[in-house]
Amino acid sequence: MTALKLSRRSFIKAAAVTSAAMGMGGVAGTAFAEEPYTAANSAGEVRRIRSCCRGCGKMECGVWVTVENGRAVKIEGDESAPHTMGSCCNKSVASLQACYHPDRLAYPMKRTQPKGEDPGWVRISWEEALDSIVEGINQVKAKYGGESLFTMGGTGRIWCMSPYAGYGSWFMTPNTSVAWQVCKGPRHFSSALTSEYNHSWSASVERPPVFTIWASTPEGSNYDEAGRSVVDEAMQADTFISVDPRTTNLGKESDIHLALRGGTDTALALAMCDVIIKNDLVDWGFVKRWTNAPFLVVADKEPSGPDAPHIFHGPNFIKTTLLTQADLQEGGSPFKYMVWDNTSQSLKWFNATGQLAAVDPTYDPAADPECNCWEGEQPWARYDGEGHKDTWSRRTFAGQEGEANVREGHSQAWMPDPDAFESIDPAMEGQFEVTFKDGSKHTAVPVWQLFAERCDQYAPEKSAEITGCPAEQVTEAALVYGTRKDPRWGNGGILYQLAVEHHGNSIMNCRAIELLTCITGNTDGPGGQRGATKIDVNYMGNFSDQSYSKAIDSPLAHPEIMEKQLGRDTHPLFEWWGLWANANSIWEAGVTGDPYPVKGGVCQSGDFMNMGNTTMAWECLKQLDFFFDIDLWHHPTSELADIILPCRHWLEVPTPRQSQGSGGALGACVPCVEPLAETWYDPEIVEALYQRNNIPWGWDEANPYPTLEEKLDYVVREVSPSWAAYVEEFQQNGWWDVKKLRPDDWGTYRRYQTGFLKKAYTEAPTPQNVIPGFNTPTQKQEIWCTVMETYHGAEDALPDYRPNPDSRERNPELWEEYPVQCLTGRRIPVYFHSEHRQLPWCREVWPVPRVEINPDDAREWGIEQGDWCWIESPHGKIREAADLFYGVPRGVINCEHTWWFPECPAPEYGWRYSAVNQLVNNSIDDPHCGSAIVRGYPVKVYKAEEGCPEGIIADASDPRLKAWQPVYEGRA
Template identity: 45%
Template sequence: MERAKPSRFTMTRRSFLKTAAITGAAASLAGTSAMTALADSDTVEQTSTEVKRIRTACRGCGKMECGVWVTVENGRAVKIEGDDSAWQSNGNCCTKSQASLQAAYHPDRLRYPMIRTNPKGSDDPGWKRATYDEAFAAIINGMNDVVDKYTNKGFVSIEGTSRLYASSCSRAYRDLFDGLNSAAATQICKGPRRETGAMTIENGIHWQAVVDYPKVYVQWGTDQTQSNYDEACRTTVEAAQRAEIFISIDPRVSNCGHSADYHLPLRPATDLALALGWTRIVIDRELYDDFIVKYYSNAPFLVCDDIEPSGWIGVKGNISAKFPVNTRLLKESDIVEGGDVHKFMVWNNATGKLAWFNADEGAEKPGLWEGQTDYNIPTTGWEYERGGWVPDYPEPPEGIDPALWCEDPDGFTVTLKDGRQVKCKTVWQRYWDDCVSEWTLEKTAETCDLDPKLIEDACLAWATRIDPRCGNGGLNAQLAPEQTGRSTQTFRAIYLLFFMTGNYDEPGGNRGMTRNRCASAIPPYTASKYSTQSALSFTEGKYAGTEESEMEKRKDIVGGDKFPLTKWWNTWCDSTSIWETCHTGEPYPIKAGTCGAGDFMNNSNAMYAWEAIMDFDFFFVVDLWHTPGSRLADVILPANHWLECTGWLRQSQGSSGAFGANVPCIEPPSGVYYEPDLVKNLYKAAGRPFFDPEEGDPWDRPFTDALDKHVANMGMFDSWEEFKEEFQKHGWWQSKDVYPEDWGTYRRYMMGYLRNGKGGNKALMYDGIPGTSLPTMKVEFWSTIMESLVPGANAELPVYDEPPMSPVSTPELFEDYPLIMTTGRRIPVYFHNEHRQLPWCREIWPAPRVEINPADAAAAGIAQGDWVWIESAWGKVRQCADLFHGVKPGVINCEHQWWFPELNDATKGFDLCNINNINNKNAQDPYCGSCQVRGIPVKIYKATAENSPFGNPVPCGADGTEIIHDASDPRLKQWKKACDKIAADPSLGESFSDLHQDSNKWEVFSS
């Protein structure tokens, strides 16, 4: 056994700061006294009698799933460190992870249910401690009153980034009250990437296999060394260093990007123009893979503008609901009476006439070319040096050579079934003519504000193969292109670009989400048909057995007609439309909601959202903390911390192929329950079954039963306990090794390992048919989904359109607001709006910063560390100036999601500095509604005593209290002391919670 140590946090403040500095998190900020450090506080010395070291998965941020070791002494977590067996995270353990100790034992944690007694918006909500029975009754009565008055449409669930200790059950709350609408952070973070992937190739295809160490590493947007995804942080640093060439596409020089061989500082929100410019270079230089474009995409299919769109109902896609397909792609039914509507036509160079590809999923053998009797599945291949088998390309179908280019500029002549002769172009030709050809180097450079030679050299370095067997690596496009107000078409162009260059499902390429038998990316409370995994769990039989489109289920969601992809995607509703409905009552009133470990500040305009929630008749929240959103709640339920949650299986959400487990490390505070337990007991209080009554008690079912089922499905162990025990000894597994066909095989779309079949674990029930789960069964250059859902919008191909706000589209705005603002980057010690109350994190990064080029700062009379106003046409906030040569002149970079736990204001100070307060709520992607937060026109000027409330440039609460903006602020030392005291004696946490909003609570607690 490890030698016992005194019972205290073994990660000291000094070692924490040293670690943070190594990871680049401890950047100095002149003017805020960031150099001053906290003195170590007194701790309780006590002889340990029990020491455990527990291997688990960290959730200190959103999705990273770093493997960590948690040291537990006498039942208290005292140390968190990286796990070297977690090869997907390279043994990483960041500041957020280590500071989780302070989160678990923080005095401000919610520890029991509370009910509001004062009006919404009061600085003192008048919280009253409640039992769970009282809280559940208040929730059920409050929600039923709203449903009775306004129907189930009057309820909305508000969802932040999924936190496995809270918010993962938001669908369950929506189902309980038969709710229809949800406002989710997904709409602006990862959702559009996945949605666009699902309509182009597959859901989640943006994830790149960084662990494969691509030969050319392209980081497009978010700097993943500061990010929160699988294969981020140290893994990304390793990939960038090992790559023969490193390319960074970013308006600013990022932490990792400073070492790039090519840095492309494009004008914010012009990513689509750059993608199309690169596409032109690739096609001009014939760097595309002719074989896969011909046989595995719909690029050779023919488009006929002279026919009425036609199709069928029933394609489910790889994540969507069923929907009616209507397309102008030429089909046998267009040229032959009684022809098959599923047979898509190409011009066959081998015969000089038309041939078809059969995409009828109801056929005995769908996915065959005319004359083909069986699938050409590769049987030979080669082993990749970092694991996995890469099949060789198969022989092409005999007698089929689809044309990509049209010899006649007007297209091929085709006779329709009514006798008319028409011209039809290939999709590939249309893509070139309508989207790509205009994007010369000169036009791309002018639009993106880049050097044309830099654009060309970087593209050729990426697209010219080093190894002729496969591409050099995918495009690691993350958050930034998603927030341009043109996310749908931008990501489509990016995905098609890496596909045509042979970087889809290749070593180092974009492989998408890990697919294996570890079927638990969410807590295992999804044990039956009554489970909450389905967003429609209590109405799933409503359309069963009918030919009616499943999209009918979502026909009444708010904003669905304006942003049609929100109906198809079945995940979120447009946030701006929801807040407008709350304000106007049209098309129906929304007067109640719930929020789980999320907030309203992530999308649309935050102040507009706050005012909407203020008008709710009823609102309840599940969270770890009091937040700006919880201050508007009528009932609050406390949540587990990730160190306390009941265990679950974990697989990488990205392309690493890792899987392991989250294992509970410490007991939660007395009376705090795992959220699925809250949900099933809330269902019980409402008289609604949570589990299938035919399979046993509808409420009293141990979640370990579900875990056992998940483990058995993996085929490795018989029970959760057995899996957990082996995980402690073995560490993280690699899916390539355990499941060589599921994940250990590349080019799965050639092998029949990609399309979803039918059965329990649909991620693995492959149907053996090569291709995709899209209407054409191919990678779709021509999007039949866009054509079907947005008819007449010219949206089938990713044509460039300027962002909603830009010097080109809104020049009048830039006359008054001449700077281009970008925002949304990762802050190393924070995850979106989280961790502002953790003393270690706040000491490193006390206040929000705006990066500004020194030339722009000098022109505005701004010095390093000055507080400045950032103003748009929709509002203004303050942040602290950080002069940085790495951001290009004319551009500023602001931090998002700031609020201040130290303030007693009703708003918790989000109105002071949160950059989303100055968003144009109506600057949105026209198809999915994602907001534009990159490329906003603003002006910036120094905050002075004369233009600031209380005569103080530093932001202050309503009573004049300054926010914490200095690392030496005594309030941080109070937080630190309180965390240490509660770690030593957890019962003190509840006594502190009893003080509620007492203005002298810290003094009382300290004494």
Template identity: 45%
Template sequence: MGRLSMTRRTFAKVAAVTAAALGATATAGQALAEQSDAASASAGEVKRIRSCCRGCGKMECGVWVTVQDGKVVKTEGDESAFQSAGNHCAKGQASLQAAYHPDRLRYPLKRTRPKGEDPAWERITWDEAYQLTADGIHANQEKYGKETCIFMGGTSRIWSMAPYGAFKQCFGSPNGIQANEICKGPRFYATTLNASNAYSWMEVVGRPRVFVQWGGASELSNYDDSCRMTVEVATRADKHIIVDPRQTNLGKEADIWVNLRPGTDGAVANCWAQVIIENDLIDDLYVRKWMNAPMLVVEEESFQPTPCSSAEQSASIVTRLLKESDIKEGGSDGRFMVINELTGNLSYYDTTADNPGWEGEDWTPATEGFVPQQAGLDEAGQEQGFVLDYVPFPDGLYPALFTEEGGREITLKDGTVVHVRTVRERYIDFLQDYTPEKVEEISGVAADTLREAAIIYATRIDPSTGYGNGGIQYMLAPEHACNSVQNQRACDLVCGITGNMDVPGGMRGSTPGWPYFDLAMCNPDSKEIPAYDSSKILGSENFPMIGSDCGPGWADATSIYDAIESGQPYNVTCGIGQTGDFMNQSNSLFAVEQLMKLDFWCSIDLWHTPCVDMVADVVMPAAHWLELDCIRKSQGSSGAFGATVKAVDPPGEAKNDLEIVVGIFKAAGVPYFDEATHGAKWLEGDEAVKHCNEIGLANFRILDWEDYKAEFQEKGWFDSKVEKPEDWGTYRRYQIGNGHISGGFPPTPVQRQGWNTTTHKQEIWSTVLESWLVNGVANDGKPEKVCYTDEEFTPDEVFPKYWEAPHGPVKDPDLFADDNSFLMTTGRRQGTYFHSEHRQLPWCRELWPVPRLEMNPVDAERLGLEQGDWVWIETDQHKIREVVDLYYGIAPGVVNAEHQWWYPELSQVDHGFKLSGVNCLIDRHAQDRICGSSNLRAYGVKVYKATPENSPFGNPVPCGDDGTEIIHTCDDPRLKDWMPDYESARGEA
């Protein structure tokens, strides 16, 4: 493939011209869309609004919303949106049914009866709701301290993320039950440990040559580059590989299916690394220069790890990596030693210098590079970007990846002689436990298949590009088997050693601004926002990383529920939930039992969910995405940003979450806005929304929210490659100082070369895990204990060590002794629901009326089961019912259940979540050993037929407490009761 070589400055100038041109005219696809709008508008009754769908919460699909006579009558995909290519799934199309649903929350409410009974909700004013909430929390804090309150947050709808930040700041508590503990968070944290925050995001829109889907079905739902984009990329890729215990929708078209046993992802990823290294398929220069592979490890166990300094870490880091301070009096503890292959002498990388770099290097940002020629981008109207050429080592330096046999002898400054070997050598030793033959025994995947998949992935189809075939779209499944952080570290390192970090189609991280922060979090410029004490975060008593300066940033949900029950380490008595629920992690039964004990709870939601009706004392009605204005950027690597644009007014008195958050701040007496900048500490209504969005637009070329919306309506989605050519438009940003940026913000990255780690390198050997878990910096120098066993963390935790799931067939074989024993996985993606959402939408429910348990027909025949039979799924915690769905795409002995089901049609306060809620089955203390995430997959269950004899009310179909059946057929007349109610008070925006 030919190259168009140029300098980065020239590329930036070209991009600036492109941006100017886009400001003058729309693309052809956009122009056609506008022509369609113009034709419709001639009648004077129809308005077509460009917006961003939030039907699932994990994507940024561009859509058109048609409003006729003040009502939304249609939503459809925006073909001009480069990140979604016109995609608009069933969930998105059903959004108008959600907006006009008769069961929507419309007014603020307060409970008038004790919890556990019908709440007998009473309508109140917004001022009352705000003040009851602030007073309820303050009263508990006066009695128990600031940390007594908790905040529960759901998925990443940018306007409703206050539990992740704003409420913690408003009330001074560090404790949040956050969905990211079990969704994306472990991935973000793993890449933070390895390189930089959120580099788990893959640039699918970059059209990788080899497309690897690992543990998910993004062709269906819930991922940043999903559905139509995934299908296009998969079908056009030279090779398509899926790694999954079930054959996904696209899996039947894949070139290779790595059909692993649930929970063994880490072993398979390490196997790929072993095969890639053994076959010399690594990116040698990247491994030497941008990973800590050539750094030296002191071998002797008698050596006490020593402290080190780094501009990137404020926490205590002690490591076996050899530093200048270990061998020389007065030497720097931030200079990490390597062996110069050219001379045989020691050299170093200095992390503490004013301008960090290799010995003899005067680093300046790279400038030379080329425009890639990724197939499919030009025809899709996407920018190619600019790939920086690799910058070589300084003259006279070439770090060695190997030492002599037995290691190099080094004399420490106290005269002790030790042996050192490179991190690469130690990593190779570690990987010998993960050869294809050994991993076949672990995962059930044939050794030849493992070897073939790894070689196809790593063998460059076009070596002339200088970069790999693409990253790995590793998704949710590897986070759920109690080895979440290490599983993701293993995948990240496979991408690193093959040269797929920050390259076209590779791992790029989160799209940088705009906006550069979540709008429901506080104004970062405010001088009056109180701080909270992160050292008191719940979970740190069980998981030392959670309370560390190098921690993942969340409280542990199970630890919070345990604290409510025990009062230890302190009392938890109140909180706020914002579109979050207790069904997504930990054991749902235990969770809600504890939440019902709280003295006060406020829920902000659209629906009467189980959490609202069982737990809340005050309820605040939130607006739907069709009813609000909010800036939106891609949370992943598409580079797209645009807006969700208000199409109609919300029903009753429902409000945009941004207004609600500001209102709670005001009632609490805490400024939300900086008065000097915005003219007031609190704003209301459209003014609050406008100012929140303009905070997000800071430093953009359009600063006014109305002007931004106008350009978005006319021209369509903004491309960060065009708007930020010297950042998102540039690949290999670690060579220009942008590898230190944490996710999508702050807007100005730290200008140092390399990655955001102790060593400034992508760390194969994790200095943070070594320090906190192996060397026990928080435990008097003793290795920490694993949370759910008496085992200690072992020295090889510095690498992505694989551990078996605690209730899988290896660790807990007694669970698999019976004929009706199965290994269960859950959480698969499907086209009609998003986690707990949409069960009350007729279009969705009639397509998928009941939860399904996929089972291999061989197993079903053995158990006397047929398609459509209700079955019991049982553990020692609880039992639930789902319907058998016979499927050859899942291995015998494995079943796949659906998650987060509840039944809005049941009027009882729990809405039947116990009937089919899969997380009622789990052991709440089976958790990831590093970050606390729950064991949501890869555990043993018993499955047997539901019969009249073993079912309540003599009915295998789940029923409410009064015997009312759930909706279980597509012709249930109750579905008609949920049809849109267009008569409720609302008006056109």
């Protein structure tokens, strides 16, 4: 295969460093062009280029792109990508139409008409555009303060992720409105509270014997897992469990379908935990040693904690009712959490001083014999400083063997044997009288007993009324899930996704599901909850706030700025989380000016339709003094911008790409065609803006504005001598298995034993970042959540079912007028959220938004297949076409989300017709993370006598689709 043409400099650098030193294959000789990172463009040449599709933004499907005469003419699956199995979807193939679309933004544009009208865009130069943006943002900042600005980001294509963190050191604002708040962010939030950041992801690519999909349809549109691999995982499993209110395409093949009522996930998960507990299917070795289940709760204790803060994104002082040595004796340690030891019939401690490594530079865990140890336990074998890749044995405790390749036929990590736990036998139930140092007597109860009592409150026969799932079916599912096929590890994690995040109780839902995987022994095990693939080659868009340069400032370093974060007053946990403001609060502040004006911002690869009430968000954007957008298209959000900057398509850009979830693959987006006209690559745009503000962008103070080539070399530095070598190896040999690249970390299971689970990304491991345990205040997987207790009280320390204020349980009068539950947000095979509505291949297949209605309901409402229906809530009213489907229960509809119509006039492009979040109540959301309630709310449904909205493309025969056919000429 002819290799990619690379710059001479990259080739020289690659040749100067032996690939063997980096553990990667050799670099084959080839011819190189002067222009870096571009595909060949010579007449008559046909080339096949290996790349990574970004047609849906969340997965990383391996693809081959065929380029003929400089044009991409075919996209097909890459057989070397084990996580996608040589397949790619229709969105991937339709990327050809997106790249060459006649309506792609090709030049910077400036508005000439008032906001709310057709913008009257005119082409301007890049110099004028960048200067105007710097002037506009800085004027707003000077007039109203940095808090009056916000950043807005959508889907995760890695290179366009600057709104998530990359503008912080320029804007100095605490306010971000990012889709993350309703899309995997709550799962990451919850797992950080309970175990480790982003450990909501399960390694289902390892083919667990019990495959559980909870609240998702990944087979229809890629999300963390690819369509074909998800189908394969489900079909090869001994048992396939689907948890979903609807019958999904893949779910109809399930062995057990738990058709719960939308939003009742916590009750169902706790019911399954109850079955696990009562049938003694608990992984007691893990639960006793690696969770805080045996720690003692003293209900009448004044919450207290160490003077040293726990670090997540900011310093937070933990206050808990868990019993510590400091409560019992003068000079006792607040890091020593007490348990009752059945063997000695006395109190013993676990010492959680490992957390000091993050906050105290003088603390050396290797010199602390009690660091993260139980009383009487032999200290764990510590990293010896000689390197971490030499032997398997260095990754586990002294004297342990473990086993490799635990399942033949799949890429498997090495598993250390369970570490011995013989020093104590902690009690898991009972009441124990303890005497505090002031002489007062108190009753202490193990966390596990309180958790078991909470689960019993939702036992299957009790939860059936809440969830709608028959008790016997829940019991069957729990027994199948919890009864091990192999005694060495659990049956697999749970692939749980967006729907659990959208009902106003997302954090409780996610915590309950994670604890179900925890007590069954699926934490960081084969096919279990493993989290994001651990290898640091990910980000191309956030250098400013992720660099090591001391010259770079950030809002997170200024408590006085973060205190102004919108939503923090009503969501106390924002102080701990620190990663987004509340989107609902941003829209409201923009409209009302309370608590302060919101007057400027940026959007990058996102839109205002993804969370919160769409109508209020539109009104917020309309009143901004200055707003700019970076994107591929004109769309409703960009039409309220003052400046639009054109970015590049995935077929035109270079970036490494690792599996976002637990797929364990590493590859790259490789430029296949010349970029369109005057489009720029997102990281280059943001760096240019930073340079105009004299704010460093790079990681090196001596080189504050690195070239694209230097940035690419930097992000692959851990695995390759240069980007050129990286690409060459990728072209020759395909996707890497990260387990082989990182055997100590991603290539090892049970990393809570070896210390690599919570290891920070650094050039090399050190004693400070290789410490057994979890990155929680107790250093355990927390069943009793001490961070939640600190900010919301002991009543929230255990997960509990909390229906939102607009639920049927809490507001029955509302449901009398609006008696139908509206679900929404399901995956559509040809679309990814708001994307691809202007691609002919996609629009022909799925021209209009559809609302799924049970045929029996439709008959009662006088609605037939294809009729346009009004869906109305107290907050708005939209139209979608009826799709009669017995797969939705009676009394429930399923709408499609984020619809707009590119064929309709600017500036709205018809979003008012069908954008479902017009129905959302903007005044309520999840009390812990702020995720908007965008599913499960009450509506009424009736036939729209007006029929199809005027002017939209309603079927595949519409001649306007031909105007969107690809244009290959005039791209320069």
